[in-house]
Amino acid sequence: MFQPDEIIRSNRKTISVCITPLGKITVRAPLRCNEERIFAFLREKEGWIAKHLRKTIGAxxxxxxxxxxxxxxxxxxxxxxxxxxxxxxxxxxxxxxxxxxxxxKARERLVKWLKENAKRILSEVTAKTASEMQVSYRSVSVTSAKSRWGSCTADNAVRYSFRLIYAPKEVVRYVVVHELAHTRYKNHSALFWKEVEIYEPRYRERRKWLKENGILMEIF
Ligand SMILES: [Zn+2]
Structure with missing residues (x-):
């Protein structure tokens, strides 16, 4: 029997369950839905949950x-x-x-491959996004940083953790927009976030994804 990690109640009529890439079980339920009904629903979905949990990063x-x-x-x-x-x-x-x-040397080779692809993909996305934002930067490099997804130096050298390529494209784009916005604003002021929002209106959602999936930093 699966226990929900989180129950989100809202003004809805049905119950639904979803599983994050890290294996967190989130249930969405109507405001006045008792726990018994939620557990009955989870029992009914047991097979589906088990199948999806096996595919998660957590597993x-x-x-x-x-x-x-x-x-x-x-x-x-x-x-x-x-x-x-x-x-x-x-x-x-x-x-x-x-x-x-x-x-x-499987692990070593896989990490090397991931870094090469990260460098290629992130260089491409950065170039494309920079022309869209009409900003310029000095260089793009890929690091093994485990503490941050990206950074931008005082002289506009942009760096990303190679692990950023685990994230969905829209999340990658958010990090790129974020670092490029730093070529204009060297801080996280309201003006900075305004700039980010112009090019990534759903940036709050993307940040949330990175926060919830921080464990991806631990892979390799
Ligand atoms: Zn920043």
Missing amino acids: CTRIPTENLDGFSFLLLGKMHTVSLVDGNKVGYDSENLRVFVPRV
Whole structure:
């Protein structure tokens, strides 16, 4: 029997359940819905919940990192699965969301591949977004920082944690907009957030996602 981690009551008529990538079970319920009804609903959905929990990051991070075969993780917000293979190149199957990683030095090679792709993707998004925002920056680099998703130096060098590519595209875009807005405002003033909001009107939602999924920083 599953326990909800969070029950959100609102002016709605039905009960629904959703599972975050980290395995948090959130139930949405009508204002005057008693717990008994909520638990009955969860019992009814037991199979569905179990199936989805198996796919979450929470379940994945428990897999021993020494053996990456079958390890699942998010790439641009979509769950991908690792298959260990012979050979020495990392392969990618975008259709089936699989990453093929050489058996030898698997972890090292996967991290290298993630960093290369992070650098490519984040450079592209930054260039595109900068022209949209009509700002300029000095460079883009990718770090292994675990404490922050991105930063912008005094002389406008933009840095991102490579782990940012675990996040959905819209969240990536928010971080890019945020760092580029720092080329105009070196602080988090009201003016800064106004600038962010122009290019990412749903920035509050994106920030919330990063906060709730902070554990992604712990993967590799
Ligand atoms: Zn900032």
